Amino acid sequence: MSYYNEMYEGSRVREPYARLSQWVETMPADFRQMKQAEAEALFRRIGITFAVYGEGGDPDRLIPFDMMPRVFEQAEWRRLERGIKQRARALNAFLRDVYGRAEIVRAGRIPARLVYQNEAYEKAVVGVVPPRGVYSHIIGIDLVRTAKDQFYVLEDNCRTPSGVSYMLENREIMMRMFPGLFRGNRIEPVDQYPDLLRRTLESVAPAKCQDRPTCVILTPGHFNSAYYEHSFLANLMGVELVEGADLFVDGEFVFMRTTQGPKRVDVIYRRIDDPFLDPLCFRPDSMLGVPGLMDVYRSGGVSICSAPGAGVADDKAIYTFVPEMVRFYLGEEPLLQNVQTWTLWKDDDYRYVMENLPDLVVKEVHGSGGYGMLVGPKSTREEIEAFRAKIEANPGNYIAQPTLALSTCPTFVAEGLAPRHVDLRPYCLCGDRIELVPGGLTRVALREGSLVVNSSQGGGVKDTWVLSE
């Protein structure tokens, strides 16, 4: 398989990377090692760490940071941006629809059972229309590239996509360590993200809110793997970081306990999952949520971002219908392509996948984080057969995709620069407007040849540049 190298075309350096190439060539090896150590020390000092579920070991492990930036030229980014915004509009239209009249189901464009029997479909919010009709306010769309102009959407994250703190920190650290690089290159800023996020949250305050909306971030607590990000964003946005116990329902509203007495809360950016939001509506044993929150939400007293039930749009089975959503709701052709996907509960698909396992990537429908997946071409015969048994036991739990030739980006390894596979997660904000900062989080598979970029599977991160005109 040949891979698109984002920096080199043969031995020629592509235009956007010209200055970076000089930078690398003139960098002495010991200087690079010193800087890498400095970067690590900075990350550690700031406290940006990522605990990995189910792996044990050091819960405060750093995600490896690679100093070699990934670069997009303006025109490339503009194309991506249009595609991402289009997709975000379609996903929210879909959510509005399936919790309302469900025209797309009535029209037979998506199977009813796929929607209504979906675990993420919340019947408790049927008929509830959140402010501005937005259900998913922060959409993380995972993209991979296979050629100069060929991008594919790997998955959508409509609930609470994490990682944006890395996007911000990667830039911050690069600017601190290599200020010269930022003088010589015209790079679009990303540090307006917290302001945009706050503006987005404020724009979806409930109608009952009269003053400037009070927003909070609701975290499950410090034991959560993304706690750092929750506190980081709260800090940058200038809003309170709260846990369930800090909030309470009184009458028709939600309040936050403060040293000055109770303060009404209008918008909750929650980083806890639906089942834990409110023991009076969902799991009765949840200690993380706020009792009565859902009644206040459903009667329009508070906004919850993302809206409960938004997860039904980012399920891996629903994913296959997103291009159809774009056509159905927007009357447009999708600008971003889906990866061809076989759903194993269909007989034909099942047969094809089982016959071609060594060539395919197989994922769990509800899995995430790179767990429980098979990368056929990178697996041994034993691994493939073990996975085959798992599929046979529960075909409905799996989807399969072709193994994509993920693009590579030069990455610092012991011997110098070497190509490593990358993906990209931009963060699209949806409120009264739809916007995104130029860039996103680039994840890189640090192991040579590996196609799995998830941090839980040994992935690292890079600063992502979008060059100005």
Added chain:
Amino acid sequence: MKLRVFHQTAYRYDRPVRNLVQSLRLTPSAFEGQRTHDWAIDVSGGARGPGFRDGAGDWIEGWTVRGPTEEVVVTISGRIETRDTAGVLRGHRELIHPLAYLRDTAATRADAGLRDLAALATDAADPLDLAHRLSATVSDAIAYAPGRTAFHTTAAEALEQGEGVCQDHAHALIAVARLRDLPARYVSGYLHSTAEGEAHEAAHAWAELHVQGLGWVGFDPANRCCPDERYVRLGSGLDASDAAPIRGIAAGQGIETLDVAVNVEEVERFQNQSQSQTQS
């Protein structure tokens, strides 16, 4: 039938509690079989919070009690006129697609016993017939025996035991119906016991199965019948916990004890002694 309902639940705590929050599904459904004359909900020491009709058509009302308090009493009193619709929930406004009621919960999850039970209903002429057969099968498999099961007993456990109360009958019927691809849900409400009827508590529960062409149809396997004018329907859910008339939680260490009194009696006519109340 003209029914007067009085329902009082007293929560007592051995130590004071604060910030009690409740979500109440205690208002009769609006459909052809029920016409509410007047209906009042009161929570002692509480403030009425949000009230709204949810996607299932249930009127939900939130209440909060700041406390500290050692006792909270929830009182329902109202009058309602009922009519026999042969179990069919006709004229009920709801938005949730029936297929959303094919999903399992812990209380209704199938095991081998329930699968065997579901397979017993054979030779059904149509979905309605199948629903009747499933309900009869559940009545046969679980004998009415109060005190042998608890709130957390699952359908599988009740079937294994062969005994239970209306909640267990409803869970078991929901489980077997879903196994046969009939959407099914749990309904909570009240039952007026006539002299010839079996003695049941006036707080009651049954199941509704979605039958193509008819819509939602109630089945009460505990009484081997479909709900008629003796029944008052309050609301529904995927299981007992989801459809609970009262869901509440309080802050504090107090240990809760519960005292429930329910009385549903038939009256000759409604005297206009209390104010009529309508709800949107």
